[in-house]
Amino acid sequence: MARNTQDAKKASEDETPIGPTGRPYHGFATPPKLDRHGPARIIALCNQKGGVGKTTTTINLAASLASYGRKVLAVDFDPQGALSAGLGIPTHDITTVYDLLLDTKRDPHDAIVHTRVENLDVVPANIDLSAAEVHLVNEVARETILARVLRKVSDEYDVILIDCQPSLGLLTVNALTASHGVIIPLECEFFALRGVALLIETIDKVRDRLNPTITLDGVLATMYDPRTLHSREVLERVVDAFGDDVLETVIGRTVKFPDASVSGMPITEFAPEHAAAQAYLRLARELVARGAVA
Template sequence: MSSEQGSTTLPSAVDAGFGPTGRPVTEFPEPRILESHGPARVIAMVNQKGGVGKTTSTINLGAALAEAGRRVLLVDFDPQGALSAGLGTNPHELDVTVYNVLMDRKVSIQDAIQHTAIENIDLLPANIDLSAAEVQLVNEVAREQVLDRALRKVSDDYDVILIDCQPSLGLLTVNALTAAHGVIIPLICEFFALRAVALLVETIEKVQDRLNPRLQIDGVLATMYDARTLHSREVIARLVEAFGDKVFETVIKRTIKFADATVAAEPITSYAANHSGADAYRSLARELISRGGAP
């Protein structure tokens, strides 16, 4: 994949006035103050490839939206429980999780939701029990809509609900897509990550056709970007070629601070409030709101 192939112009790391996507740098406006809250817009963070920054982006985008005065519910929909752990919860010590909400009609979603140390953010946690739901839901009536039914009961309490999906396109992910209004696709800036996107888009289109006609792709988020490498810039160029304006102008650069914040069980917006990584997620929140992807 060389720079001579195709006619796409690769943005240089030093192109004045242009961002990594090759578009002029935009200063997104500060979000308006909400006079009331709810109903929530539900956004699924989806990519069947692991290690692309889904959980990191869910936590930090959620924190940036909360800073902007939005009430946010983060839904851990991955049996690994990384989102729950990243917010300071020990998934293995939980008695009530999203699994119980899905599988036991006697358990209300309010019983499982936890308040976090971060203002305006609540958590619907998960642990390894959730892996059993994939098998158990197969025999359920309207099995693709179980999460949707649960989230509707708390939709009026929040402005945004972000669902951190597991790295697969199985029944849990289909549940998340059925419950969602929009999809954000985090994508690491590596060539092999591009290959999986076509299958993901095909799955999204099937859910749109058969289960959830309101579903739309809010945007593709480039993560772990390194402006020093031609490879990262080529991947961004191919993304823009394939998705056009659906690629967020905001790009998340590679930095060890994200790992440090995860160890501290904090979003980067509080762990390193003045770091460029925190500023990037604040910019993403403003961009999402300006696009109509969040209230």
């Protein structure tokens, strides 16, 4: 009897724990250092619904990849400039992504800002970017302008992350046209789930007409609260709808994110031992393991 109990205990210890997505929860190994950098894989973080964690994810995923020795460029492509502010970058009276869109002959290095995080650079944005769609509407090949800008610096980075604005307008189409992959941050809340079908349809149209190589790198569940039945049910529905496209890493809800943003730091620097910081480090490892990032 005692032997059976010990065998059962050993079997349970050997089992891989089940994560919140209902699949085995892997640790993902620390990625090896790179012996060279570039060309970059460009990833758009996109969702037409606001407040789902796009900017938070861009900042903290970028910092996490940088901590693993990847050279990262984060492009603030939202007129609110939240990514720039979240990394402590002043956005007044400086060259921004808006200037690069209006003058594609301009050197993108004019707009690149080095952050306090090693290996992480940013192309900032401010409210001027809200006028871009009006200015670009009569441009030839207007959907490919951002792609032409990023092409000039892509060989210097391992990954370029584009923080998109919460809309499916011309700026977002530009980001999707420039990208190799898309990550969809999705809040574990019913109304956030409703709009994803429209976003997937937009990605399919871009793939059909402008960028045939773009792929869905993953759906990232954010603001997950395991204490609520609603969060658990929404995550279950997301997994039912997208299957293996749902990333195993799930980002929980915590007040540490706004605290880190006020400090102008990624959470991996602000509170490196916090569960949220560890979750983003794990997300970086998962994307490397999936081949989405070198």
